[in-house]
Amino acid sequence: MKNISIASGVLAIAGVLFLIGMWWYGTPCRTGCNVLLIMVDTLSAQHIKTYGYDRDTMPKTTAFFEKGVIFENASANSTWTLPSFIGMYFSDIGSRVTYADLEERTRPHLQKELRNHGVNIRTIRAVDNDFFIMDAIQRLYNPEEIIEGTGEYNPFTLGVNTLNELSNSEKPFFLLVHTFQAHDPYRPAPQYQSLFESSDKYTEVSLNDLLEAGKRTPLDMEQADIFRLRYDQQLAETDENIARFLEGIPEQTLRNTVVILSADHGEAFGEHDRLLHGTNGLYEEEIHVPLMMRIPGVTQKRIVEPVSLMDMSPTILSFMRIPTPEEFNGDDISVLIQGGSLGERTIPLVTGFPYYVTPETRTNPPKFLKDAGVVGVNRELITPKVVGVRRGSEKVIKELLPTEKIFWFDLASDPEEKNNLAVEGATPPTELMEVLASIEKVTLR
Template sequence: MVERRVLLWAISIAIIGSIICLEYLWRPSGAIGGRFSCEGCNLVLISIDTLRADHLGAYGYGRDTSPFIDELAGKSIMFTNAFATSAQTAPSHMSIFTSVFPRVHQVSNANAMSMEGPEFMCLGSGLVTFPEILDDAGYTNMGFTQGGAVEGEIGFARGFAFYGNNASIDDAIRWVRQDADGKFFLFFHTYKTHAPYFPKHEFDVFSDRSYDGPILASEEELLRIKDGRKMRKSEKYFSMVDPSDPDDVRHLKDLYDGEILEVDSWMKHLVTTIRQEHPDTIIIFTSDHGEEFYEHGNYGHQHVYNEVARVPLLIWHPRVDEPIQVSERVSQIDLAPTILDFLGIGVASQFEGESLASVIEGGRKPDGLFIDFFGRRALIRGDYKLVADEKGSGLYDIGSDPSEVGKISDEPLKKLEMQARLLLREVGYFFGRKLIAYDDCRTMQANPERLEWLRYLGYVD
């Protein structure tokens, strides 16, 4: 027994030592935009909050939830294995904007409570966002969002000429038609597919009309609930669900799919307008994270399993004529350097990601994806995925078991190696974030209107 422990200890030291050498000697290669070069092109980034990839037809879903998005995918660069950096809206989006992981930028949905209410960590001045870089390059940046966890004041509005926290799809389309001029970047974000799910009647086509369970049918019903407890509105919504009842879980998915169908109609109007009015525009379609329907015992987005971590990622490029499918596993940390590479603009030295241009051409990406969410972390290398939380860790083969149903128990050394790599990541981020200036923007409180919206979405009590 002692010899076995000594052997494992020695192997651990050897593994950690080799990892340190590899991690610190390797540096990302330079950008090679090549045929993807699109200097002077406009840019549109569309983020559909809480949209899981495997509920879209283009990603293999059996229902017709996304006819237009599927059509767009058939004309785009489609990443079939793209992963978010977090299971939360604010950190995931800020990683897209800054190309650094959440452990570095430290932005979260609501990281603390004070006497005045929930506090949000703002983005410190030590980090730059890619919209700021676009602004310096002469772009007019316009943000049309629903605020909440992407509130402009958190740091998302940096570099924008306009950043709306209460904007609609119609506002975005109107601006494209009437006011867009010169080089522009448009960011559109919506919570339409976020719980609670109340699709409009004409899009609620997947629900079983005979369902007579307890799940609420309208927002009005939800707002009428008075139970004397301080409960988030989305928590009230899910409290009506019996996870052991397949009819309840199925009905939740039916409603969620109806929301996706409604968003698909929005995308048709927005993308069609952009391509008609401004054909020289790169359009990126993605999500910040997916959604759980009790696959691993949780609802919403509370963990880092694939139903939450895997996201859709499409890039429609005006100068690429044929569709391209990329199966290599990529992270949203790579979006900002890819965007700037395509536009012929230099990247920031802080960027942890790298341009995906070579991967799109069939090259390989350096192995290792990191996902982080309130002590629940995941590391992906090849087909192996290590999921760790407060209860322990489990190793999965997501190549043969993408739903992460069964843990691997017969490869202890592989698990040990993955644990060592995850630990090294965390140690590196602990020391790395000390170099970033936060003191000019530590925390902020949400105003009353935002606070009510955040409660509705389930982000704060």
């Protein structure tokens, strides 16, 4: 009897070890991966076929990523570049990151953590404005590691060489390629100008056209449709550039590198009487972004749980096997890829970043901007006027200014956010209102 029980004990232990082994083996990047993050500025998930759009704007890029993991419900936490990126780096919403956080540089930040763990960091970014505060912030963390281009510059051409250089190094790497090719004003190259609409007579859309159109209420929807077409044509051109870059990644590099594609916000074409982005609206056309990943050893998966850019930094650290700082507010969403659960989470949304530019900072920039060599500031202060929260398919938007207004949607039955449930005395769940109150508190201080 004793021998049998010893034998079954041994078998049980062997079984447990086998299961642990299987789990370990099935864990992606178990010894750490490199990470290549492609951020396509202003890429709305709602303009990609993978997410249900009727035009196939990005066939090559999506063919690459559809072999991997598609997050169906990824949100940017904000509607324009700066608060979105700042929030992503600090794993928070942009309005909870203060000038002091930037000046003191003690608060955990993606690049800071990577740097502390010996990661080779490179950023390739096309700068779309004469002043770009994000570069200034980035420079504080990685003074020598920014590679910039300007204007129409294609960051992917430089990306291939940089990736090869990084792949040949012993150190793990994090490469961020940030392109503005999808950003307004939409100017597709000639070979894309008749795409998607054979009868279309090409007319160029200027930035002025867009700004003027945005001032008119109600919007001219025929004009908005032309903007939409130009944007889609521009996405097709961007698709070629990204695909060429992806095709150039050596097979060997793909074996230990996670490739991620996402965006800092979407773009509106009149859906809620708004154009472009950063419009003080938190509707899905400006918030719903693609999030796609190619992860070594992980094949086709679609994940429906809502996630947000706040989750990006903890997830990247997890892929690189670097501990996540407690101060990060997002979660490691690679857990979802392995079939795990993160429970029911709320995703905070906010339109702005109150610390950007004030009349004072324009004449006397804060020290961190001076340190970074920034002398001129040319953008107006954008005060966050709207806060929001998402939980599952429920979404609540609260306009703070000029008067308070609540919008409550069920995205499952009303994906276009046309049916406000907060009418006739109906109020959203208390827990969601509490989240809104907490965002509001930091937003209007």
